[in-house]
Each structure stands twice: as C-alpha cells, then as structure tokens.
Amino acid sequence: MDDAELDLLLRNERYPRSGGYSGRWMVDGGMGPNPVWQAEALAECMRLEPGMRVLDMGCGTALSSIFLAKEFGVEVWATDLWVKPDENLRRVVEAQVEDLIHPIHAEAHTLPFAEEFFDALISIGAYHYFGTDDLYLGYYSRFVKRGGQLGISQPGLAEEYEALPPPHLAPYWKWDFCAWHSPDWWRRHWEKTGLVTVEVADRLPDGWRDWLQWNEACDQDSGTPGREEAQMLQADAGQTLGLTRLTAHRNP
C-alpha cells in the first residue's frame, strides 16, 4: 500500500493533532492500538505546558513521546524495557526533537529517576503490564511532584466480569487479557491507596472504533497480526472492549 492510501485509512477526525503525522511513521512504530491517538486523547484531560518534565513509561518506539514533545513542548523521558534507547534515539533525531526527549532503558520497578522529578507521568498501552499490583502505585507515584499529574490509557473492559472471558469473546480470548480492566476498577485500584485523586476514569469515546480502524489499516497495509484482534473488536462492537483512560493527581 502506498503512503497516501495509508494516510487515508488512518484519517480520524477525533484526533486533529495526530493528523499532522504520517500514517507510515505510526504504523512502522506500532506495537498496539495507535499510541499517538491515545496520547492526544490523554492530553485532552491533562495540563501539559512547555518545559514540563514528563515520564513516558513503557513508551515502546517513543511515538507518543515525540508527539507530546512536538505538540506541547514538554521534555520527555521516553522509558522502555523491550525497545532499546539507541533505536528510539534514531527516531527522536529523525523527528528533530533530540533537545526535548531522553530515551531511557529501564524496568518499571527499578526506575533511574529522583523522587518528585517529574511534573507528569504518562503511560500508554503499557501500564497494565506492571501496574495492576496493588502496591505498584506507591512506588511509581513517588517520581511525580506532589500535586503533579498521572495519566494512563490502555485496552480495557466496560465492566468487570465474574468469569472471564465474556462468552461472546471466548473464540478470541488470550489469557493475558485478564489485565484489561474497567474505568471503575482502575479508579478504585488507584484511589484505595490514598496516594492520588482520580479526575477522569472513562472509556475513551469511540475508543473501540479507533482500535478497530487502526488494526484494519495495519492489516490491510501489511497483514500483521491485527486481523484476529480486529475480528474480536467487530464481534464485540464496543459492548465490552475499548480503551480505558485514567487521569489523576498526586495528593499533597
């Protein structure tokens, strides 16, 4: 597929800022539902200002880091485990934001940062890999200033089920989807610690459509494993699956 055709498939009016980035760039760096759209949706609920220090935790190929730096002028520590910082630095240099982005290789439980260093902690498509442990927020939140912001966005469910999978999703279910949770689950998971106050806990409006559009575009472009997930999203039609968004601030 040529790049113009891909741009057309990825046109999404809900994300005007993301429309300024090439579809090929997004698909080449893709590791899950489009992180650039998710970053734009998260930023709608956060206050991001030039010069702020932002942790992009589990940034993968740093697409969200590049987007946030370019769109909001924030300084980003693009931190990931699987994708090495030299690869991300190449992407950052190509995007001409090397003065604003610091690629870091780190595991989520051994972060090489000073306490209260960041103005905001952001995590897209990643927090559910390490953040479902009841005690993790106590570790993670120490890196943001008191009163500072936290935001996450990742695949999730509309509600919690007694038993998994929900019957209509059984043909597609993989065991690790058990880490996908509802907005209410995440709100309670964070607020029960008393460490943060949640401001937004919702399903991204039309998040399932965004996710499906993304997977279909990736599939049509290169036949990536997006097809099975697309079938699952089509079968569900937004009943259960979507993207869960949560924002909060650290209590004083």
Ligand SMILES: C[S@@+](CC[C@H](N)C(=O)[O-])C[C@H]1O[C@@H](n2cnc3c(N)ncnc32)[C@H](O)[C@@H]1O
């Ligand atoms: C599905 S990818 C999403 C990447 C990117 N944020 C995106 O949305 O495209 C999940 C990312 O979480 C990161 N990750 C998972 N477990 C981690 C851990 N224990 N410590 C640090 N990063 C982790 C991986 O390195 C991976 O890049």
